[in-house]
Amino acid sequence: MTYDDKNRHDFKNQLGIILGFSEILLTEAAPGDRRRADFEEINKAATAALDLLARLFPVDADTPQ
């Protein structure tokens, strides 16, 4: 595992934790709960960060996965 691979793995892990918990909070929040908008923002930001990560550290398409 290269240094970049490890950084990508570790960073993606952290984003996955944020996404996983925010998704749980969203599913548990009642429809009228004002915190829903907050959870959605957290979820959107983490999803955007995941997309950014993929652009910053693209996986070599020729590398066997």
Place this chain on the structure above:
Amino acid sequence: MEQGQPISILAVDDEPGVLALVRRCLGDDERVTLIEASSGKEALERIAKGPALDLLITDLRMPEMEGDELARQVRALEPDLKVLYLTSHADGLFEAKQQLWAEEAYLDKPFTREGLREAIAMLLFGRTTL
């Protein structure tokens, strides 16, 4: 194994937040006994103490001992154990393993609660609901 039976799961990840997420995903299920370990070595120590497990959930990329090596060693103790690898697309699971065994599956990170529960249900019961 049949639905409704108690389920014993060992989750292994060197990232505490991932273990916390797995715990949160499964914590409200009274059938599930979840054991956690932060390394392959710790996992093997827990397995040696017993009791028997139904499922090993393991990160693929971990320092010292990677998930597929852990699974290989665990299988020497529990040949029928089912294994769910938590992977990232870039982790190169299939570099190390050309194909998964019948009792194995993988779940790409980031995962959702429903995704994790569905993957476990498919492995243990062959259906999508835990």
